[in-house]
Amino acid sequence: MQHDSVQQSAGGESRRSFIRRTATATAAVAAVNMFKTPVYGQTQAPSTGRVIGANDRIAVGFVGVGPQGMLHVNKMKQNADKNNVALAAVCDLWEKRREAAKAVMGDCKTYDDYRKMLENKEIDAVLCATVDHWHAQISIDSMKAGKHIYVEKPMSRYLPEAFEVWDTVKTTGKVFQVGSQGCSDAKWHKCAELIKAGSLGPLVLGQGSYMRNSPAGEWNYTIDPDLKAGGVKWDEWLGPNIKTRADFSADHFFRWRKYYPYCAGLLGDLFPHRLHPLVLATGNPEFPSRVVAVGTKAIHTDKNTPGTQERDCPECLTLVAEFPSGYSLMVCSSSVNEYGLPDVIRGHYATLLIGGANVDLKPEAKFSEEIDPESFKNLLPVEDIGEHESNWISCIRSGKQPNANIDLAVRVQTIVSLGEMSDRLGIACHYDEKTRTVMDGTGKKVDPVTYGTLKPS
Numbered sequence: 001m002q003h004d005s006v007q008q009s010a011g012g013e014s015r016r017s018f019i020r021r022t023a024t025a026t027a028a029v030a031a032v033n034m035f036k037t038p039v040y041g042q043t044q045a046p047s048t049g050r051v052i053g054a055n056d057r058i059a060v061g062f063v064g065v066g067p068q069g070m071l072h073v074n075k076m077k078q079n080a081d082k083n084n085v086a087l088a089a090v091c092d093l094w095e096k097r098r099e100a101a102k103a104v105m106g107d108c109k110t111y112d113d114y115r116k117m118l119e120n121k122e123i124d125a126v127l128c129a130t131v132d133h134w135h136a137q138i139s140i141d142s143m144k145a146g147k148h149i150y151v152e153k154p155m156s157r158y159l160p161e162a163f164e165v166w167d168t169v170k171t172t173g174k175v176f177q178v179g180s181q182g183c184s185d186a187k188w189h190k191c192a193e194l195i196k197a198g199s200l201g202p203l204v205l206g207q208g209s210y211m212r213n214s215p216a217g218e219w220n221y222t223i224d225p226d227l228k229a230g231g232v233k234w235d236e237w238l239g240p241n242i243k244t245r246a247d248f249s250a251d252h253f254f255r256w257r258k259y260y261p262y263c264a265g266l267l268g269d270l271f272p273h274r275l276h277p278l279v280l281a282t283g284n285p286e287f288p289s290r291v292v293a294v295g296t297k298a299i300h301t302d303k304n305t306p307g308t309q310e311r312d313c314p315e316c317l318t319l320v321a322e323f324p325s326g327y328s329l330m331v332c333s334s335s336v337n338e339y340g341l342p343d344v345i346r347g348h349y350a351t352l353l354i355g356g357a358n359v360d361l362k363p364e365a366k367f368s369e370e371i372d373p374e375s376f377k378n379l380l381p382v383e384d385i386g387e388h389e390s391n392w393i394s395c396i397r398s399g400k401q402p403n404a405n406i407d408l409a410v411r412v413q414t415i416v417s418l419g420e421m422s423d424r425l426g427i428a429c430h431y432d433e434k435t436r437t438v439m440d441g442t443g444k445k446v447d448p449v450t451y452g453t454l455k456p457s
Contacts, residue, residue, distance in 0.1 A: 048172065049146025052124060054397055061089035061123040061147075063114045063138055064130035065101040067221075068152060072127050073101050075386045083393045091117045093232040096224075112233070114138055118145040125396060127389075128152060129179070131256050132263045133451075134239055136161035143174040150392045152179040153272035154264070155409045158450040159417035162410050163436065169406040175396045176406045180276035181388035183404040186379040190359050191281035191345060191352055199361060199371065200347025203327040208278050209340035210270040210333045217301040218315070218335030219257040219269075220308050223250045244456035251308055258302075258311035260456050264420045265313025266333040267293070271419070274331050274343075275412045276404055281345060281354075285411045286323040287433035291418035293319040299336045312456060319419045324433075329415075357382050421449045 052058060062073055069092075077087055090101040091111040098110045111117040118126070118141060125148040128138045136156035142149045155178045156162040169176045182188065194200065212218060229248040237253065238245055244261045246252055256262040257269050279285045295314025302310050316334040323329070332341065343354040349367045353360040357379050363371035381387045388403065395402040418429040418438065427446070430439040438446045451457055 052397055058085045058124045059088035059122050060085050060125045061117050063091045063128045065090055065092045065097045069129035072129055073104055076389055079386050083390055088123055089117050093237055096226055132268050133157040136165050139165050140168045143168050143172040148175040148396050150177045154268045154416055155413050159448045160450050162413040166406055166410045177392040177402040178404040178409040180272050180404050181385045182273055182277040182383045183280055184388040184391050185383040186381055187354055187359050188277040188281045190376050190379055192283035196283035199350060201349035204346045204348055206278055206329045206345045207341050208274040208331050208343045210274050211338045211340035212335050213338040214335045216304045219255050220305040221254045223254050241451040243452040260312040266317050267416050267419050270333045271416055275415055279412055280408055285408050287411050288321040288415050288431055289324050290322040290430050291415055291422055292428045293419035293423040295423045321415050424454055
């Protein structure tokens, strides 16, 4: 009876057409209403730094050249001709890493203070791959110095500084890319296209995971015996914000992702790889309205690596985020089991099954006569750091939004930060995007966690 009334109210229009038309209209309205805050590019002041023409070579400086930073150096050099870039400068607090990077980059300038590098007017863009607690400040300082910025995920250690980065992007007009390379994978953009077209109807539930099994403890990287006390400026590595200030520790220097003062663990390192693409795939990224996370640390894998400390962060964590539209997203991550959840986005009319380079649209049984199944195979490009870097470089030239732009990044960072608060404080975090206010389940305001709020930090 309900189906008949729908058809009649549509003036004889077929149910298939009605579903398509109303779903598309709903998606369009939601997209308009979502960005009540200014969209990237609409409130930007004239940027500092030189104007880059389509054929100009872009000079890139690198801050932080540990293993992840060197991956960027090698990828950027590999694609230097294609991207028309020059690897112009490198900054790291450890001389051994600076020299190793220079050996790969060739003729370049070296620095042990990123602020000195930013004074170099020949540098157009900065790629930051430092410890997480430096991400926000280096991003802000780089943009204020007239440089475009690619910053590794997460965009910041805590939520308040994420909004400082957001505000700086808006006022400087620089091109900001967060290093979640899955956002340059074509399948997520195909998902967004299908969802915005109304193929799924109202979104219901998404899921994904990033799973590993590390019996010797995730992030217990090899400690280079060449690093001695005095080999780096330890106070500079800690920075001005860290409150739990350990004496020089090679364990902390190489294995910092385990420890809360520098990183949120799984939430900071692995969750962004799933959250950015899954949120992008909705076609209408939202701030969360509620986040709940539960972490466990029961396996104690660090005991299998002699000489290291027990990690602060969980070995397994599950997060559920609810959005104002009614959509929910469940993501989990583990360092003690590698069997993960498939990437799935469920709508009222149909479901997207996402894997490899493929996206499959599967209609719900109740709507199988109105929605056709579809399969999209071999979608290119696939996830690749080089592709993600190239997207950033091309947007510096065109002025377009990169795939992991600031508006996506700040929404994902809100999910990450509220997830950390939920797990560490044992509460459900409710969020009001208009006032940037966090509340518990009783409506009581909770100050966002930042440096010094919790121990250790």
